[in-house]
Amino acid sequence: MHRVLLLPGDHIGPEIMAEARKVIDVLVAEFGFSVECETAHLGGCGVDAEGAPLPESTLRLAKASDAMLLGAVGGPEWDGIERELRPERGLLGIRAAMGLFANLRPAILFPELAAASSLRPEVVSDLNILIVRELTGGIYFGSPRGVEQRADGVREGFNTLRYDENEIRRIGEVAFAAAQRRGGQVCSVDKANVLESSELWREVMTDLASNYPDVTLSHMYVDNAAMQLVRAPKQFDVMVTGNLFGDILSDCAAMLTGSIGMLPSASLDEQGRGLYEPVHGSAPDISGQGVANPLATLLSLAMMLRHSLDEAALADHVEQAVRSVLQQGLRTADIAPQGTSAVGTRAMGDAVVEALRARAA
Numbered sequence: 001m002h003r004v005l006l007l008p009g010d011h012i013g014p015e016i017m018a019e020a021r022k023v024i025d026v027l028v029a030e031f032g033f034s035v036e037c038e039t040a041h042l043g044g045c046g047v048d049a050e051g052a053p054l055p056e057s058t059l060r061l062a063k064a065s066d067a068m069l070l071g072a073v074g075g076p077e078w079d080g081i082e083r084e085l086r087p088e089r090g091l092l093g094i095r096a097a098m099g100l101f102a103n104l105r106p107a108i109l110f111p112e113l114a115a116a117s118s119l120r121p122e123v124v125s126d127l128n129i130l131i132v133r134e135l136t137g138g139i140y141f142g143s144p145r146g147v148e149q150r151a152d153g154v155r156e157g158f159n160t161l162r163y164d165e166n167e168i169r170r171i172g173e174v175a176f177a178a179a180q181r182r183g184g185q186v187c188s189v190d191k192a193n194v195l196e197s198s199e200l201w202r203e204v205m206t207d208l209a210s211n212y213p214d215v216t217l218s219h220m221y222v223d224n225a226a227m228q229l230v231r232a233p234k235q236f237d238v239m240v241t242g243n244l245f246g247d248i249l250s251d252c253a254a255m256l257t258g259s260i261g262m263l264p265s266a267s268l269d270e271q272g273r274g275l276y277e278p279v280h281g282s283a284p285d286i287s288g289q290g291v292a293n294p295l296a297t298l299l300s301l302a303m304m305l306r307h308s309l310d311e312a313a314l315a316d317h318v319e320q321a322v323r324s325v326l327q328q329g330l331r332t333a334d335i336a337p338q339g340t341s342a343v344g345t346r347a348m349g350d351a352v353v354e355a356l357r358a359r360a361a
């Protein structure tokens with residue numbers, strides 16, 4: 001029996017999680033999936049209900065689970081509160097507390113969505129990139145940080161970008177191992193022309209490459225990488241980078257696939273236990289309208305089945321069911337061509353459930 005912790009979060013988080021729940025239920029009913037799901041607070045809902053963005057009760061359940069599925073956290077209603085209570089602190093906190101250092105963000109274009117990309121179909125067709133983002137270090141976690149008033153009375157905000165060689169090596173190993181199973185290429189993205197932490201990053205990646213003779217390593221500065229991602233994205237196989245650069249580049253890569261509502265991710269610890277989450281945030285601008293695209297969450301569920309629960313066959317079923325609803329022409333508003341009608345969150349989830357039932361029959 002697998003133990004899965006569901007963390008719906010804020011705004012569209014609960015809306016897309018409801019669809020994941022329906023998919024889990026059909027996997028149980030029709031495919032013999034054996035799972036026990038618990039639900040807990042993370043983010044703004046944790047602040048409101050339990051006084052903390054990462055309540056202790058949530059962390060306890062997280063530690064007792066085999067895998068976690070997150071909706072998204074955050075929203076303008078928590079913008080004014082003390083920084084340590086912000087919803088995003090809950091997400092950073094659970095990543096750190098659970099040692100989830102390896103964030104895998106595959107950007108794969110479903111052929112049916114070539115027209116939904118903001119780039120020409122020939123630029124993105126057959127796109128299959130894996131962004132490997134370091135997730136528990138770098139500037140999101142470096143100390144010191146804060147906002148202080150200097151002696152001259154002027155306020156100063158500061159953060160610290162630090163990486164030690166062990167952190168760089170372990171994320172590099174994840175990227176090289178992934179490349180061995182894919183196209184055999186790693187592009188390490190840094191800013192070594194300016195940042196000392198990137199100089200070390202590049203040196204460690206270069207040393208590591210000698211352990212992987214079957215993988216070709218290249219280096220690219222992050223500003224160029226952002227440009228190349230929209231110029232000629234198919235040149236990339238695996239991209240490995242730090243926390244901040246990976247956050248930004250993966251949102252950029254999301255648009256290549258048609259919408260940020262399509263991009264799943266896995267955040268893994270050293271044993272392969274993980275938290276699975278769509279790349280997007282809580283989309284407060286569309287929450288409560290029932291229009292959010294649930295597919296990134298359902299594809300994250302598929303990643304969970306494959307990477308943490310050893311249920312590759314079920315993962316294939318979910319991914320194929322998503323593919324088949326796209327083939328049927330169903331589109332939420334974010335991936336619908338202009339002037340065509342779109343379905344809502346629930347209808348998209350229902351269609352995936354139906355496609356799964358058809359596969360079970």
Ligand SMILES: NC(=O)C1=CN([C@@H]2O[C@H](COP(=O)(O)OP(=O)(O)OC[C@H]3O[C@@H](n4cnc5c(N)ncnc54)[C@H](O)[C@@H]3O)[C@@H](O)[C@H]2O)C=CC1
Pocket residue numbers: 012071072073074075076088091260261277278279280281282283284285286291292293294296334
């Ligand atoms: N993993 C997480 O929980 C993350 C949380 N956030 C938080 O989310 C909140 C909103 O952040 P934003 O910068 O607006 O980023 P966002 O990713 O929530 O939204 C950016 C744009 O993409 C659209 N979008 C996002 N997901 C969508 C979906 N599933 N279907 C259709 N459209 C979708 C939104 O409507 C919006 O126009 C903030 O509080 C932020 O801190 C942001 C990124 C990640």
Ligand SMILES: CC(C)CC(=O)C(=O)O
Pocket residue numbers: 088091092247279
């Ligand atoms: C909300 C942040 C903590 C991080 C973020 O944007 C992300 O992980 O994609």
Ligand SMILES: [Mg+2]
Pocket residue numbers: 247248251279
């Ligand atoms: Mg992000």
